[in-house]
Amino acid sequence: MSSSTATDAALASSLRISVMRLARRLRAERVDTDLSISQLAALATLNRHGPLTPGDLAAHEKVQPPSMTKLVGCLEQRGLVSRTPHPTDRRQVLLAASEQGKALLREDRRRREAWLSPRLHALGEHDRAVLRQAAEILDRLAAS
């Protein structure tokens, strides 16, 4: 028997609050890399999923195409993203993270996780194990 709907609601409540709270804290802790969260997220998506059209990237990042145009413009201007013509459709373009973009991503991750890592290290091993599993589950939730 699975848990009751009431229990799901209670979990939904506490989980939502905790996730939003930690997200805000992480956002606040990000160091000065003069890239926004969204720019870094888009760059990371390009790094992970390979070349994408602006439209696909916008869909993946859940923003509107004009927002992605502006966002990608900043990334391109900094040499973090490359732009190549689509092989068969001249309306489209393919965006990809440049080597510089990938390097920045690594460095930025390292710096942004400087807040989180020591706090995880201070937890007990049991709590860390829970979070390792939770990270994967949260990802599935976000993707669903």
Add this chain to the structure above:
Amino acid sequence: MSSSTATDAALASSLRISVMRLARRLRAERVDTDLSISQLAALATLNRHGPLTPGDLAAHEKVQPPSMTKLVGCLEQRGLVSRTPHPTDRRQVLLAASEQGKALLREDRRRREAWLSPRLHALGEHDRAVLRQAAEILDRLAAS
């Protein structure tokens, strides 16, 4: 022996990404209550922590005092927050969630969790148990 720093870093990476991703998703899924995330968060804080001065509320919500002034102005205009003079210092004021504010908070939570609850219900009991523990741990992290 606790885990290595390298393992903490890997967990920090995946956890940060998952949390930020789910937070964005939850934000995107919120229904039309014409209150912003920050307004709801401030209202929830007043509801939870009782009467607070604008300054204390701003500190708690990690925003600057002028931002809180504007934010609270909206809440007050809608009758969601009450404002009473500070008993001993006439410069200060005390903010509190009104009954209407508390009711809206309940209703808003219910509606915003309508996205999350069924997805939690679709998970296995093991995953839910992990998330119950994780929610508490994430809260501790955010508060640290």
Add this chain to the structure above:
DNA sequence: TATTGTTATACTCTATAACTATA
């Protein structure tokens, strides 16, 4: 005619700086 991407424009949220009232 439909689709991809961009430009033009406006709105929301938050910040810093300057100001008012009180301590």
Add this chain to the structure above:
DNA sequence: TATAGTTATAGAGTATAACAATA
């Protein structure tokens, strides 16, 4: 003189609507 709160103003970030190029 310092502090609490507000007002004035500006800067990100994202959205919708209108447009250009291509399918």
